[in-house]
Amino acid sequence: QIAPSEARSRVELMTIIGQSLLMLQDTDGAEAVVLQAVEEGRRALGPEHPLTLDARLLSVDVHRFRGRTGRMREELDALVPTFRRLGAPRQKDLATALEYRSHMALDDGRYPDAEAAAGEALRLGEATLGTEHPKTVQLAMMYAQTLQYGVPRPEQALAAAEHAMRLVSRVH
Numbered sequence: 001q002i003a004p005s006e007a008r009s010r011v012e013l014m015t016i017i018g019q020s021l022l023m024l025q026d027t028d029g030a031e032a033v034v035l036q037a038v039e040e041g042r043r044a045l046g047p048e049h050p051l052t053l054d055a056r057l058l059s060v061d062v063h064r065f066r067g068r069t070g071r072m073r074e075e076l077d078a079l080v081p082t083f084r085r086l087g088a089p090r091q092k093d094l095a096t097a098l099e100y101r102s103h104m105a106l107d108d109g110r111y112p113d114a115e116a117a118a119g120e121a122l123r124l125g126e127a128t129l130g131t132e133h134p135k136t137v138q139l140a141m142m143y144a145q146t147l148q149y150g151v152p153r154p155e156q157a158l159a160a161a162e163h164a165m166r167l168v169s170r171v172h
Helices: 004-023 027-045 050-066 069-086 088-108 111-129 134-146 154-171
Strands: none
Touching (some): 004 027, 050 069, 050 088, 069 088, 088 111, 111 134, 134 154
């Protein structure tokens, strides 16, 4: 058994390596490292330790890129209520988890669910990160995308798309 301080360092380092591998599109390598970080985090630190939660949220992204929607959904179903309960310190992560939920709902053809998740994610992003943070811009684009499906509301969809475009122009 490893010491808690060593476990923290290992989980944090594996998560950083996993993020880097995912950005380099090495999904095989990212998956191996991230799932190990999740496992070691759960075992040594507990499932709700901040470093374990970071690794778990990254695992959702890995599952997304690997096409493992069942595992993605399972982890999101556990993480979203946890982030809600933990409140302010994890609001950015809640926004990210809701963004992933929105992607999944779009893929499943559950358009009202996609819109609701993306709208909540955008509101959280604006409240916690500010309107001109790159993550908030990403969430605004996701929300605008969800309005293209389901019940047609062209005026609302156009307004959301124009808002997202203004943010993209200002921030990027």
